[in-house]
Amino acid sequence: MSADPVLDLHVQAKRFGARLVLSDVRLQLAPGEIVSLVGASGCGKSTLLRVAAGLDADYVGRLTLAPGAGPRDVGVVFQEPRLFPWLTVAQNVAFAAGAPPEDARALALLAEVGLAGQEQALPKQLSGGQAQRVAIARALFTAPRVLLLDEPFSAVDAFTRMKLQDLLADLARRHAVTLLLVTHDIDEAVLLGDRVVVLGTQARGVVDDIAVAVRRPRDRRDAALATARSRVLDVLREAHAL
Structure with missing residues (x-):
């Protein structure tokens, strides 16, 4: 890793009871890179993300952010949008920072994620994809250096998922934010990731760290992505995750 990491995490041990x-x-994220985290269900992907987010301190190890960075420099997007149903879209985006809903940054972010004109809508009036766009805008509102995403597109249909993947890649570039993406979708992992980190089963740790050396913007039909996908699948099979 050529640049100093914006996030450096070493989990020596994390237990749930006796397990x-x-x-x-060990996981390091360089400024501006996108890292996809894959592995079998139950291997600890979401747990690792919670530790990286500072939401779980019950582990042996350490979490280090870049000099000058603090908790507000790490944003989180969960599997469900987790919007407040009684607040408007604009209020949801600005709420965590205590800013007014007419805040110019909130309105600009909503426009960026394709929701211009929906500022006064309530969450119940949104589709699943629109709600997750709001969640992404909310996470970006504090201008974090790192954005952690826990299977953010798993609840939407395939076409909406592809649109959201393209949106996320574009937002990462424009905001120069580092991404750590937990996903079960191997195509998504290689399409978005500069690296695909594979966690092993039975607390084996990182079994491989696969570089995806494909220029951006990426084309889903690129044969190089298919090659990277095959490599990830091979590693998952070798790790008995498939």
């Missing part, structure tokens, strides 16, 4: 979930996992 060891993560063991000797």
